[in-house]
Amino acid sequence: MAAAGPAYAEKGFGDTDGETQQADASDDGTVSVTVGGVVFDRSKNGTGDSAGALTSTTSWTPPPCWYAPKYTPEQLQKTLEPTWEAGSTGYEWDAEQRDRYVNGHPYKDFNKDKTGKGYFWDSYVDESFPPGWDACTKPAFWVDQGDPPPANIENAVTPKILADLAYAEIRVPGTKVTLAPAAATKVNLPTWSWLDAADFKPVSVTASVPVIGITATATAVPQSLRIEPGTKDAVTYPASGVCDINNGRIGEPYAKGKADQTPPCGVRYLRSSGNGTYPLQATVTWKIDWTGSGGAGGNLPDGTFGATQDVVVQEIQAVNR
Secondary structure, eight states, X not given: OOSSSOTTTSBOGGGOBTTOOEEEEOTTSOEEEEETTEEEEOTTSOOXXXXXXXXXXSSOOOOSEEEEEEEOHHHHHHHHHHHHHHTTTOHXXXXXXXXXXXXXXXXXXXXXXXXXXXXXXXXXXXXXXXXXXXXXXXXXXXXXXXXXXOTTOTTBOOHHHHHXXXXXXXXXXXXXXXXXXXXXXXXXXXXXXXXXXXTOSOEEEEEEEXXXXXXXXEEEEEEEEEEEOSSSSEEEESTTSEEEEETTEEEOOOOTTOTTSOOSSEEEESSOOTTSOEEEEEEEEEEEEEEEGGGOEEEEEEEEEEEEEEEOEEOOOXXXX
């Protein structure tokens, strides 16, 4: 064992479990959750039963583990000494730990002479234990307040790491499109499709580590809607099936007098769905960028979120008299 112990089992600031989520609702109903030394503010996130997480359009994934402040000198002492006394980790490991944190190689008496001037940093693990969760194996190390972590420590929390973690917490609204006609459309009749502009505004999550004063906000902005009719016997508008956002709106609501117009976003089915339905897939692409402490910022990979809805397509009935 190279680290002071598993992140999910250790006590950190305020004697909380490293991987325990604690939520405190404010008067306005917003919630900030502390996970692994990081505080998330989700008050500007997407809401509703159909809201969901983004899927990156690239192979990007958020950090499976990271290093952040976890202990004051006294807290580290209270964590390690009972373990040593129990002897469950073996004499050799206990001796190495005592040498590192008590005997001055490199820390003397848990760095108590620096109390209030910094923190011991240690690893935290994504609670879903994704691939790579066990990559953060460095033992707890000291960082003076105001100093950056050692350059050789990968995944030490920075504004960029916080932005990555915030990205994973973003939830966007569901993508059920409004169709006209609504109940059932007809063969060869252009069907208008659009999304409620009020629901498709930018959403964001802010992640921070208050004890060292760093923060980052990841913001998702809707860019386009892809319509997949659910059958090859259909034509989309535009032909690409991708409807770009225009004046804050994706698609255009149908209104009286537009029956002879081509919808800017929609579909025309060429064959009846018979006794069944067609599974229309609507997927929104969101552009993600981030800003952080010290003027840091940049782009993160686009994300997508989609849903399927059933569409009834009927034959137009003609009556000859």
